[in-house]
Amino acid sequence: MANVLVNAPKTAKRGAIVEIKALILHPMETGFRPGPNGRIIPRNIIERFTATWNGTEIFDMEMSPAIAANPFVSFFAVASESGTVGLRWTGDEGFVVEERVAIAVE
Amino acid sequence: MDRRRFLAGTAAATGAIIVLPLGTASATPEAMAAAIRKVVGDAPVREGRVSLDLPPLVENGSTVPLVVSVESPMTEADYIKAIHVFNEKNPQPGVFTARLGPRNGRAVVGTRIKLGDSQKIVAIAETSGGQFWSASADVIVTLAACLEEAT
Numbered sequence: 001m002a003n004v005l006v007n008a009p010k011t012a013k014r015g016a017i018v019e020i021k022a023l024i025l026h027p028m029e030t031g032f033r034p035g036p037n038g039r040i041i042p043r044n045i046i047e048r049f050t051a052t053w054n055g056t057e058i059f060d061m062e063m064s065p066a067i068a069a070n071p072f073v074s075f076f077a078v079a080s081e082s083g084t085v086g087l088r089w090t091g092d093e094g095f096v097v098e099e100r101v102a103i104a105v106e
Numbered sequence: 107m108d109r110r111r112f113l114a115g116t117a118a119a120t121g122a123i124i125v126l127p128l129g130t131a132s133a134t135p136e137a138m139a140a141a142i143r144k145v146v147g148d149a150p151v152r153e154g155r156v157s158l159d160l161p162p163l164v165e166n167g168s169t170v171p172l173v174v175s176v177e178s179p180m181t182e183a184d185y186i187k188a189i190h191v192f193n194e195k196n197p198q199p200g201v202f203t204a205r206l207g208p209r210n211g212r213a214v215v216g217t218r219i220k221l222g223d224s225q226k227i228v229a230i231a232e233t234s235g236g237q238f239w240s241a242s243a244d245v246i247v248t249l250a251a252c253l254e255e256a257t
Contacts, residue, residue, distance in 0.1 A: 017211035017212055021216075028220075030197070030220075032197045053209065056209070058207065058209040058210060059204070059205070059206060059210060060204070060205040061202055061203070061204040061205070061215070061217075062202060062203040062204075063202050064198055064200045064201055064202060065196075065197070065198065065220075066193060066196050066198065066200070066201040066202075066219050066220050066221075067201070067202060067217060067218070067219055067220070068168060068169040068170070068217075068218040068219055068220050068251075069168065069169070071217065071218070072216070072217055072218050073215070073216070073217050074173075074214075074215070074216035074217070075204070075206075075210060075214070075215050075216075076210050076211050076212040076214055077209060077210055077211060078208075078209055078210070078211040080209070
C-alpha cells in the first residue's frame with residue numbers, strides 16, 4: 001500500500017543546495033465527503049511529513065485535509081556531508097511510512 | 107418630523123442596510139483571519155519577500171500545484187523559521203505549516219493542494235527574528251475538489 005517515490009540527487013558538491021522531492025500514495029480522505037451510502041467517510045490523512053539528514057531534522061510539514069491526495073512535497077537542503085536523508089510520513093489510523101535515500105557529497 | 111431630522115434618519119437606515127450583507131458574506135475569510143491571528147499573534151504581517159506561485163485558473167481543484175518561495179539568506183543568523191498557507195473557502199482555513207531552518211539553504215516549499223471553490227490563498231513566512239511576511243493569490247477554480255462522490 002505504501003508506495004513512495006523520492007527524487008533526490010545521488011551526488012552533490014559540498015555546500016550545494018539540492019532539491020528533494022517526495023511523493024507518497026495516500027487517499028488524503030478529508031472527512032467532509034459523503035460516501036455512496038450517504039454517510040461521511042471518516043477522515044484519513046497524513047498529518048506530518050518530516051525529513052532528516054543523518055538523523056538531524058531539517059524539514060517538517062504539518063498537513064491538513066487540504067493537501068491533495070497522494071501528497072507531494074518538495075524542499076531544499078544544503079549538502080553538508082555524505083549521508084542518508086530519512087523521510088517519514090505519519091497520519092491517521094496509525095499510518096507510518098519511512099524511506100531513506102543516500103546522497104554522496106564530494 | 108422636520109426635514110433635517112428626516113434626512114439624518116434615512117442616511118442612518120441606508121447605512122445599516124449596506125453594512126449587514128457585507129458582514130455575513132465575509133464570514134469565511136474571517137475564519138481565515140482568525141486562523142492567521144492564531145499563528146501570528148499581535149505581530150504585524152507585512153506584504154513582500156514571499157512569492158506564492160499557483161495557477162490563476164484551475165481546471166481541477168483536487169490537485170493544484172503550489173510553490174511558496176521566500177527571500178532569505180537562510181544563515182544561522184537570519185533564516186525562515188516557518189511557512190504557513192491559508193485558504194478562505196475550504197472547510198478548514200489551514201492548508202499546511204512547514205518548518206525550516208538554515209540547513210534548507212533555500213526557503214522554498216512546493217506541494218499540491220485541494221481547492222473547494224474560487225478563493226484567495228495566503229502564504230505567511232515567519233523569520234527567525236519573529237517577523238511575518240505574506241503574499242496572497244486569487245485562484246479561479248472551474249471544477250472544485252470534494253464535490254464528487256467517493257467510489
